[in-house]
Amino acid sequence: MSQDPPTDDWLDAECRRLLDFGRHVVHPLGGAAWLDENGAPDLSRPVHTWITSRMVHVFGLGALRGVEGSASIATAALAGLRTTLRDAEHGGWFGAVDAGGAPVEETKACYAHAFVMLAGSTAVVAGLPGATPLLEEATDTFLHRFWDDSLGRVVDEWDRAWGAPMPYRGLNSTMHSVEAMLAVGDATGDRAWHERAARLAGLVVDLAASYDGRLPEHFGPDWSVDLELNRDRPDDPFKPYGATVGHGLEWARLLLHLEATLGDAAPAGLLDTSRLLFERAVTDGWDVDGAPGFVYTTDWAGQPVVRTRMHWVAAEGIAAAAALHRRTGEGGYADRYAEWWAYVVEHLRDAARGSWHHELDTANQPQATVWPGKPDLYHAVQATLLPRLPLAPSLASAVALTGR
Template identity: 80%
Template sequence: MTTPAPPTDDWLDGECRRLLTFGRRIIHPAGGAAWLDDDGTPDLARPVHTWITCRTVHVFGIGALLGHEGAASIATAALHGLRTTLHDDEDGGWFTAVAGDGAPVGTVKSCYDHAFVMLAGSTAVAAGLPGADAFLSDATDVFAHRFWDEERGRVVDEWDRAWTAPAPYRGLNSTMHSLEAMLAVGDVTGDVVWHARAARLAGLVLELAPSYDGRLPEHFGPDWSVDLELNRDRPDDPFKPYGATVGHGLEWSRLLLHLEATLGEAAPAGLLDTSRLLFERAVADGWHADGAPGFVYTTDWEGRPVVRQRMHWVVAEAIAAAAALHRRTGEEAYAEQYAEWWAYARDHLVDRERGSWHHELDAANRPQASVWAGKPDLYHAVQATLLPRLPLAPSLASCLARPAAMPDGPGAPA
């Protein structure tokens, strides 16, 4: 079979800007970012979510650094929503979501959300958005005091609204996005303690990956004991699915290489080997696993597909991970996989009629919405157009903020 040609730089740049244009109406009238439907129209019946608003600051902050028209104003408006609508002025920190009338939806304060608050703040600083420095200072202070467990070198997953008691659950998803945010925060602030914390978080994955043959457990008890059975009765949960999450193996594979590049000689041993293991297991278990192209969402602990839907973000992370491994190793096999997965994305996910990417496909690669309705997320797809063209460190926004570091690599990962 002939390997398809990888996308050119011009195509990647055009796709990045097409995605940003799709999100041009994303600001909610109540503040923050709205949930977008399949046409990019805000669904005002849904709450305003912190994670979506943070990702909006991030991607449109990146858009501002790229000089995309209107991106800076959208990023600034989303940041304002985080400073006002979504911020808990009484107890500190950020709500998970608020209704259209401004009332909090639920009472949980989550590490996942607060990691993205830090990522948003770091990108806002890199992009020079108004109020960004004070915002990031607040975000890092809350995270360090509430979610960082210095003794264990890990994160606490959830608190109640008033910070009186942590929930017993611990999770690898919030750990992963905390590491991502810590790398970004360390880059924009110059405070290396955040990079050191990221390295300690990575230690958990360095332990888990070989113990479970590259299939990462996602769920843990308060003592970090592994729970392999959580949500067996709800295997397609969008945030805490049962089994091994193929896309997270790919995402971790990439992030370990960013950590290695950031720390240089001070990096923990085994990051590249673990990155390879996670990547190879995710591809072996997830890609073309049931007779049709695409990555299944989850597998059981023997590698059998559980949820067969194809999520757009998994392909985006596969693209970025293959690019990172090719950049790190120079091995041609990764470049071939990168090109193959971009061809799949263009054939099945890129929605040329209505914009953005289809967020979910069924096992026959037809659009559906059993897990994800609409198109609320630009983050994974936008990053897939940029990460292959940039070095592994510093993190994305910090790299783009440097005048000499705009995208310049070939369409195939360099």
């Protein structure tokens, strides 16, 4: 039985409701605080660069859409990227700092730096003060430290002083680098960033074909696949064992954004790979263990490993289904889009306290084993915006262009 999708007015109201939940996010040190279940800053936790960058991004989008208070929140969080979280001695950004402003993570991560580029891009499009020099520094750091032009791939981590790269290579940082590169290219007009994104995406096209749509996430320094990493701690929030269902959905969408951005210059196979990734994620991950919802990870035969339902996976499923429907016009994608929004409203959306529950157990009851609190608005806010926008340009530029 088909379900009705949410209206544009409902999506607009939900976006505003999510942003209202995060209105207290600015940390006293600068940057963005980790938010608890009620939207209050949890000052016992570090200030994270990736959370700060995501909050600059979503409140920058709010500013572009005229949501009251968004510009000031985005500007205050952006100031944390320019001061508290920036390594003034060695350059680049710490992963996080403690209550005294001291770094709690000594490595410099591509994942965090990709989000700084995304934040800078959105801030530039939104016209926030300090955005242009931040984006210039972020892109320069990324090109000199994380972009391996000889391979068309990214280095995952360095030590604090940039003395040596760590041996690990990962698909998560690759994915968010593609997202950031598309945004940087749109914000600056420098299409070289789009071309770099295409080179990175070629890895995913090859992996999807080789592993039947279940993307390996972890690699050695020579990009040899490591299928066993973290088997002993499979619910790792950033490097879980096995195939990550939500990343298959996220890649399915990003490949379509890349195709739309490059037009006739797009590499072959992006739509076919998007379809493969989407169908594999749905087959392996959706409603496979007696209750609705996406499992977090599977093994390499497609059997669930971590059955926890993460809010971000449902959000990426919604966005991927919307993108594929926009690209193909096929009704099956529209049906999934409506079905997953109905699931979000019934199980994830917290109508009493705000935002979405970040994590549910196998009976779709809230739990907090991986993600305590509600630190992240990024996936949910984007799920309310992406279905109303064209596949290109990227999100901030598209909001600025359309006013939606």
